Amino acid sequence: MFRRFLIPALAALVVVGCDGNDNSGGNTSTRFSVRYEVTGTFTTACDLFYISRRDDVAPNEENKGGDSLQDTATLPWEHSFEITVTQLHPFNTQIGAVCSDAEDQDVSAVIYVDGVEEARDDRTGKNVNATAFFQLLHVN
Numbered sequence: 001m002f003r004r005f006l007i008p009a010l011a012a013l014v015v016v017g018c019d020g021n022d023n024s025g026g027n028t029s030t031r032f033s034v035r036y037e038v039t040g041t042f043t044t045a046c047d048l049f050y051i052s053r054r055d056d057v058a059p060n061e062e063n064k065g066g067d068s069l070q071d072t073a074t075l076p077w078e079h080s081f082e083i084t085v086t087q088l089h090p091f092n093t094q095i096g097a098v099c100s101d102a103e104d105q106d107v108s109a110v111i112y113v114d115g116v117e118e119a120r121d122d123r124t125g126k127n128v129n130a131t132a133f134f135q136l137l138h139v140n
Contacts (some may be wrong), residue, residue, distance in 0.1 A: 028086060030138040033114050036095040037082040038073075040107035045072050046099040051092060052088070053081045066091065073098075075107070085138045093119075096131035 036050050051066040071077070077097075085091045095109045109130040111119040119132035 002056060027118075027139070028085050028140075030086075030136075031082060031084045032091075032136050033080070033082050034093055035112040036093075037076065037078045037112065038095065038097045039076045039110075040097075040099065040105060040129065042075055042099040042101055042105045042107055043073050043102050044095045044099070046077075047072055047099050047108065048095070050075060050079060050095045052079065053083045053091075062084065083136065085104045085136045086140065087138045090138070091136040092137060093134045094131065098129050100127045101127065 004051050005047050037046060038046065039047075048071045050069055052069055054067050079095075083091050093111050093113075095111055099105065099107045104125055105128075106122070106124050107128055107130045108122045109132045110119060111118060111131075111132045111134045113134065113136065119134040121132045123130040123132040
């Protein structure tokens, strides 16, 4: 009899304990300011690819996916946005630059979060690909 009661009770406890909507712990999200920066000595335009916050979603759902964007630009280049993440929905940031020139040149792809450099990739060469990644997490 005890076993018949214990197993359903434990199952209910696991289901309730895993509820992702538990707001009793206080702050349930974190807002970040993100800046991508690509600098270097390349004088020709570079192909840039990056992930940014989607503009076509409601503010309370902005962390449910990013837009993968492309641009062609001369250096230096930067892009900034703000994003709110939750424990269930982290956000992966990424910036990449593909540059080509006749001579060896330098390129750096950098991710700043709240003004702090969090990821960097420096490359030198005639044909280079510099890519930086960083995951934004909410921690209670």
